[in-house]
Amino acid sequence: MIPIDYLITIILFASIYAIFSLGLNLEWGYTGLLNFGHVAFLAIGAYATVLLSLKGVPLVLSVVSGIILAGLFGFLLGIPTLRLRADYLAIVTIGFSEILRLFLLNEEWLTRGPFGLHGFPRPLSLYIPYKDYNLFLLILVLATLFLIYIILSVMVNSPWGRVLKSIREDEDVASALGKNVFSYKIQSLVIGSAISGLAGAFLAFYIQYINPRLFVPMETFYAWIIVVLGGSANNKGTILGAIILQIFFSGTRFMESSVPLSSHQMGALRIMVIGLLLIILMMYKPEGLLGQEVSRQLMAAALMWKNA
């Protein structure tokens, strides 16, 4: 039997990563933006929330500041890159995420560098017994995930979302139809980054200790795996992807005792297996598990049309 505490942990992690990845799905899945530095916004959200609350800023305000700051950095990175082609954003964002991580690592006066930060306040922690706290946090995170899911659903299914999708498909067509492509890309990047910032705050609340090692580029690619696995441009798929990835991680951790490998080797093997699974997925189901799919049926229908 899996102990209930452990189950809570798994769902908590999966939900936080789901929120984190929903931000990326808006950017990549719906708008086609290649953000390879998504983890930077997770870090900004986490560090801003923690640093401000340690300075005595009310917690809600700290979280909101973290969200706004993450969005602001999305805006600043978007300004020079989003007028250019997709690859520039990818290069700049991955560079930014590493610069930020090194900044957090080295500016010890601000972040205590590699020692990280702990002992910061958590929402309502004075009123909730410590042993029940994870359960409370789980409810809070799930409610937030649900809310974000609903908000995103309204947005991507609106005329606004339609413009994003048209930019993903062919931005020249969008501008030829009078859409201000640059403005929409910025909006998408800002909102995606802000969502990631919120996930960062939750991550900090959950693990109660943040340090720069949490925000390595691999985290960005976990979000990519989650989005691609579930199916780009499908928010349900993203949530499913987050759950699957978390179960995979936990499951392989269970196996550690029965496999003659060190935990370090196991970690490397885990990533290799993920890579292999992604390759297989891309070969047999490139649209992801739930995919916004141009389904085989549809393709078959199209072929029949052409031959008719």
Place this chain on the structure above:
Amino acid sequence: MIAGLIGPNGAGKTTLFNLISGFYKPNSGKIYFKGKRIDRLPTFKIAREGMVRTFQITRALSKMTVLENMMLGPKYQSGENIMNLWLKPKKVKKQEESIKEKALDVLEFFDLLDLRDEYAGALSGGQKKLLELARALMTDPEMLLLDEPFAGVNPTLAMKLLKHIETLREQGMTFLIIEHDIHKITKISDKIFVMNEGNLIVEGSPEEIKRDKRVLDAYLGG
């Protein structure tokens, strides 16, 4: 009115389109539309002025349905502003309904109604051409720039497209059409411009163009 733009390969027809529609910025010269200078405007603003282009190689938005493609067209949709989604949801919804109604009408006009829920990527080449024209019409343009609308379209469909364009002209729309096929373009155009090696070499009525020796030379490389 329908103006035809012809010329041999490499004459600069599509480049001219890219200049007019704002995809390229001219090094020199000025471009006016309805008395307003547009050569410094970004593409999307030129489109909002009422001049919309299509592309030589069709650009259907593949992973969007035919209906979504169409509904993207109209300018100034309130639901395209993110704040309005939350502040004026009723207005957005109402507008969305009227846009949908219009989209269905236009799709019917182009015989694409049955395909409305298909992904645009699943249409045939000719259907994509029709969809692109139909989508451009959704913007309520005053002038359409069509880049080889008949290329790769089977003769039956081409005839239909031709008829659609003539109907729209009667409704007062202005066209500038790039076309390789001199016979087709002389049949529908009111006026024809002939380009070669980046320059305008002749302009005139279809009859004049047919008789002009310079046109023949340009095409045959004389």
